[in-house]
Amino acid sequence: MRHKVARFAMVTGALALLPLASGCARVRTHQGYLVDNLLVDSIQPGVDNRESVERTLGRPSFDGQFDESEWFYVARDTRQMAYSKPKPTNQTVLRIRFDAAGNVTAVDKTGLELASKISPDGDKTPTLGRHRGLFQEIFGNIGAVGAAGGAGEAGPGPNGS
Helix, strand or coil, X not given: CHHHHHHHHHHHHHHHHHHHHHXXXXXXXXXXXXXXXXXXXXXXXXXXXXXXXHHHHCCCCEECCCCCCEEEEEEEEEEEECCCCCEEEEEEEEEEXXXXXXXXXXXXXXXXXXXCCCCCCCCCCCCCCCCCCHHHHHHCCCCCCCCCCCCCCCCCCCCCC
């Protein structure tokens, strides 16, 4: 009888800890375009145009910001443990360039090697300008309204008086 109670207590304890252990599971996510390498490799410079690329790959993730002769297809896979920051594991950026007539001139494919890691400097982002404290932010405008040279300064009226 004692053996059954001990086994029951062990199983119950293990089941009680199971939800806590599931919080440590890895979470994998995919964002963006679903890359099919066979379709990507079928795009040929000098053969394909905008319409055939759109039929083959679909609409791009975005157009070129300064020049609409470039289409970008972006995909990224990430993983993270519990509440940590997601870390990229794979990235694909497909850039297709077109000439003025809309024909494909080049197809470039890059990966995670061009991704940059930005590390902020502490808890604050350095800015230009004045460094004001909390009380200066809260009470800094007291007395500023109506001061000489301010917006509240009285000038000539509509009749010039």
